[in-house]
Amino acid sequence: MTRYIIRRLLWVGLVVVLIVFLAYVIFFLMPPVDPARAFAGKRPTPEVLETLREQFGLDRPFYVQFGLFVKRLVIGDEYGWPGFGFSYATRSPVREELFQRALVTIQLSLGAAVVWLLMGIPIGILSAIKRRTFVDRFAMGFALFGVSAPVFWLGLMFLYIFWQKLGIAAGTGYVPFGENPLTWLNHMIMPWVVLALLFAAFYARMVRGNLIETMGEDYIRTARAKGLSERRVIVRHGLRASLTPVVTMFGLDVGTLLGGAIITETVFNMPGLGTYVVRSVFQGDLPATLGVVVLGALAVSVMNLIVDIVYAYLDPRVRYA
Amino acid sequence: MSYVQAEGPVPEGRGPLLQVKNLSVHFDTPDGVVKAVDGVSFTVGRGDTLGVVGESGSGKSVTFLTVMGLIDRRYARVEGEVLFRGRDLLTMPDEELRHIRGDQIGMVFQDPMTSLHPMYKVGSQIVEAIRAHRDVSKKEGLEQAIELLGKVGIPRPDERARQYPHEYSGGMRQRAMIAMALALDPDLLIADEPTTALDVTVQAQILDLIDRLQQEFNAAVVLITHDLGVVAEHCDEINVMYAGKAAEYGTRDDVYYGAHHPYTWGLLQSISRIDRPRTERLRPIRGAPPSLIHVPPGCAFHPRCPYVMEVCKVEVPKLIAAKGKHASACHLLLEEKERIFKEEVAITS
Numbered sequence: 001m002t003r004y005i006i007r008r009l010l011w012v013g014l015v016v017v018l019i020v021f022l023a024y025v026i027f028f029l030m031p032p033v034d035p036a037r038a039f040a041g042k043r044p045t046p047e048v049l050e051t052l053r054e055q056f057g058l059d060r061p062f063y064v065q066f067g068l069f070v071k072r073l074v075i076g077d078e079y080g081w082p083g084f085g086f087s088y089a090t091r092s093p094v095r096e097e098l099f100q101r102a103l104v105t106i107q108l109s110l111g112a113a114v115v116w117l118l119m120g121i122p123i124g125i126l127s128a129i130k131r132r133t134f135v136d137r138f139a140m141g142f143a144l145f146g147v148s149a150p151v152f153w154l155g156l157m158f159l160y161i162f163w164q165k166l167g168i169a170a171g172t173g174y175v176p177f178g179e180n181p182l183t184w185l186n187h188m189i190m191p192w193v194v195l196a197l198l199f200a201a202f203y204a205r206m207v208r209g210n211l212i213e214t215m216g217e218d219y220i221r222t223a224r225a226k227g228l229s230e231r232r233v234i235v236r237h238g239l240r241a242s243l244t245p246v247v248t249m250f251g252l253d254v255g256t257l258l259g260g261a262i263i264t265e266t267v268f269n270m271p272g273l274g275t276y277v278v279r280s281v282f283q284g285d286l287p288a289t290l291g292v293v294v295l296g297a298l299a300v301s302v303m304n305l306i307v308d309i310v311y312a313y314l315d316p317r318v319r320y321a
Numbered sequence: 322m323s324y325v326q327a328e329g330p331v332p333e334g335r336g337p338l339l340q341v342k343n344l345s346v347h348f349d350t351p352d353g354v355v356k357a358v359d360g361v362s363f364t365v366g367r368g369d370t371l372g373v374v375g376e377s378g379s380g381k382s383v384t385f386l387t388v389m390g391l392i393d394r395r396y397a398r399v400e401g402e403v404l405f406r407g408r409d410l411l412t413m414p415d416e417e418l419r420h421i422r423g424d425q426i427g428m429v430f431q432d433p434m435t436s437l438h439p440m441y442k443v444g445s446q447i448v449e450a451i452r453a454h455r456d457v458s459k460k461e462g463l464e465q466a467i468e469l470l471g472k473v474g475i476p477r478p479d480e481r482a483r484q485y486p487h488e489y490s491g492g493m494r495q496r497a498m499i500a501m502a503l504a505l506d507p508d509l510l511i512a513d514e515p516t517t518a519l520d521v522t523v524q525a526q527i528l529d530l531i532d533r534l535q536q537e538f539n540a541a542v543v544l545i546t547h548d549l550g551v552v553a554e555h556c557d558e559i560n561v562m563y564a565g566k567a568a569e570y571g572t573r574d575d576v577y578y579g580a581h582h583p584y585t586w587g588l589l590q591s592i593s594r595i596d597r598p599r600t601e602r603l604r605p606i607r608g609a610p611p612s613l614i615h616v617p618p619g620c621a622f623h624p625r626c627p628y629v630m631e632v633c634k635v636e637v638p639k640l641i642a643a644k645g646k647h648a649s650a651c652h653l654l655l656e657e658k659e660r661i662f663k664e665e666v667a668i669t670s
Contacts, residue, residue: 218435224391225430226450226501227423230415236449237438316440316485 004320005309012301017070019297020290024069027286028062035088035284056088069290084294085287089280097276098291104174105272108191108264109257113250115196116203121246123200124207129234131212139204146201155194155267162190172269195264199253203246210242217241244314248307255303259296337404338508338541339365339388344401346380346387353614357383359565360401362640367508370535370542372556372573374549374588376610380565381545382431385511387411389428390418405509424454427502427540431514433494437486443497444470444482450504469500472537473530492523499530506538513545528555549588553577558646561585564611564621567640571647578667581649581658583626586666620652628653628661 036052037044044052053059057068069085077083079093087094127139162169170186177184214220215238223237224230260274269275273292280288312318346358358380365371373381386392388403390410403410405426410418430436438446447469448462457465463482470478473496486494495515502510512531516524532555535542544556552559552573559576561569561584569582580586587606608625611617617624623633632652642648643655651658 218430218432219438221391222430222436222498222501223438225389225422225428227419227421227453228449229419229453232453240440241438314440317487 001312001320005305008305008308012298012305015301016294016297020069020073020294021066023290023293024062024066027289035286038284039088039091056086069287073294084291087280087285087288089283089285089288094287094291098273098288098295101271101273101276102258102295104270105258105260105265105274107177107188108195108261108270108272109254111188111192112195112199112257112261112264113254115192116199117250119196119200120203121207121243123204125211125234125239127204127208128211128215136208140208143201143204146197147205149197151194151198151263152267154197155190155264158190158194159267172267174270191264191268191270194267195257195261203249206249207242207246210245211238214238214242244311247310247314251303251307251310252300255300258299258303260292337364338367338369338406339543340402340404340407341384341388342402342404344384344387344403345399346383346392347398347400348396349398350614355613356565356616357613358387359616361562361565361567362401363560363567363570365509365541365543368535368539368541369558370544370556372552372559373543373545373562374547374552374559375562375568376547378564378610378613379562380613381562382513384562385428385513385543385545389422389426389511390415420454423450423502423507424505425507426509426511427505427507429495429498429502429510429512429515432518433491433498434518436498437494439486442483442485443489447482447497447501447504450501454505465504466500469504470497472534473497473500473503474526475500491519492526495519495523495527496530499527499534503534503538503540507540509541509543510535510538511543511545514547515544516551517546524551531555548592550592561588564616565613566621567648567650568622569649569651570640571649572645575645575647579647579659580662580666581643581647581653581655582622582651583628583653583661584622585649586662587625589666620650628657 035056036049036058039052039056040048050059057065060068072083072085074082077085079086079095082095084094084098086092087097090097123139123142127136130136158169159171163171169190170183173187175183175187211234215234219241220233220237223233228237258273260272260277262274262278264270265272265274266278273295277289277292279285280292308320312320341364342362344358344361345356348355348357361380361384363371373384375381383392387397387399388405388410392399399411401411405421410421413421437443441449444463444466447466448459451457451462451465452459455462467478467482470482475481475493475496481489481493486497489497495518499515510531515531516527519527528551531542531544534540542555544552546552556573558572559570560567561576561582563584568584569576569580571581576585577589580589584606587604590604591606593603606625611621611624617634619635620626620633620638623629626633630652636652638650638652640648640650649658653661
């Protein structure tokens, strides 16, 4: 198992480097903005541009720039480890802002993840065991709504209803937990719920489908034949087997979200990775963009690894060598 | 339509353990009503072995799943009576039935590969069965489970109890299933095609094991199978089912040495026997089992029956006792049946 994990971690490193390389290639093959020109302000002289390009390292071939980027990433730069370089747009080190924003995105994603699990799994279970009843139809109606409602619309509706009309929730923006935990919570709840609704709906449908399928398995009949209570049959036998695929999905979804929940962050005006990467791309801020790409790639591949490891514990038939 | 039988007479002094009276199980489907079981009656005495024989779709499994209360009553219409020690399991509250299930009636299923939960250790699955009915600690339960695994012939049971089902072979899994079904010393063991999914050599071992444990645990056994050969060796009485109804009922000797129903004859002729010269090919029963939605009118077997008469196409034959327990549902005259069996079936089968 340890050998397997080490091997997989090496793969994670390779995947991240490859993704960064791809991002580099894309950036250099179709440059919409010249970072030096953007940085230099209005009507720069050719000399100024030349100096800036030299400072940014833009005068070197892209593979050298790429190599330097990876090198800084591995051994750190003058602003700390890992080194993400200097933002073309804000003229400050990427690292600090990146980490601050990552913290916001992590809070948003993990909070939403808790909310959608708490909503999706019980709804799915209820729907499956009350199949074809009113409860089931209602729950699946909700799921259909959740899957179809666009997040930006949902977010705006929430803001309109709970903030503007009812005035019971805080509006947009982000307040750090350390500043005031209650205000923090008040600001987080709506983004959590809005982001979670889509996933909750999806998970409810998945849990329902899996559980219904599992409840038709032979070993469920065996469990009933043993004289177990229906509750135990559903929870210990049915749910146990049907939640394994949910764990897989969950890991991947959280990994993806950790790379930035762009729409939710935009609607609620949260300083997370999503809004950061959008801004950076438009400003041609390569180091900042790459910073988010690295974090996103890391999140996805590490979550993938965690899912695989957890899977081995959940399903005894899965063993890695 | 009235249906007269002929519950197999109860052996003296023992009283029936299980008495099924006129049981019907119908499923409503969008295509029509599936008459999976349609008026079946039989009796199992304490310590008896009843063989239930029939093709796929003859209603044999559904009958016993209903007995166990494992049919979803929301989708099935169940009529009749299932008396276990004189109490009707069909009208019993779920909670009470649950205490009988697994405790007084154990069940072994067809496919051991899928009948054990893949994510729990075999030992703990047996412990779970024990603890569902007895107030014992997990440790005591595990000791009992290990002892049971030893009894069903699993080597190094203490190690094996800590393994998962996927680490067992098919035969081992079926042994574990049997251990689980017998964990609480039930009075009745229902084995639903326990050997169908297994290799031939393993089949014999499993059946011998059931025989041996039946003696040891003094349980009545219902052996559901499509293989008359299996029944011959292991059962006292035989219930031949066709299209949800009993076609013939009798002791083993009644059925093997004097079957009265053309369907039973077909089954007898289609098994290969090592004690007879190989003079001709095995004779399959022509045609296929009927749809249980559109059961042929009259005798359900008439489209496949070589001895079909006009009356068979219109009137459902009643299960009529000929001698003792031996009864058959066929319009042929008794003398005809005996003659045909002697002249055609006994020779070729």
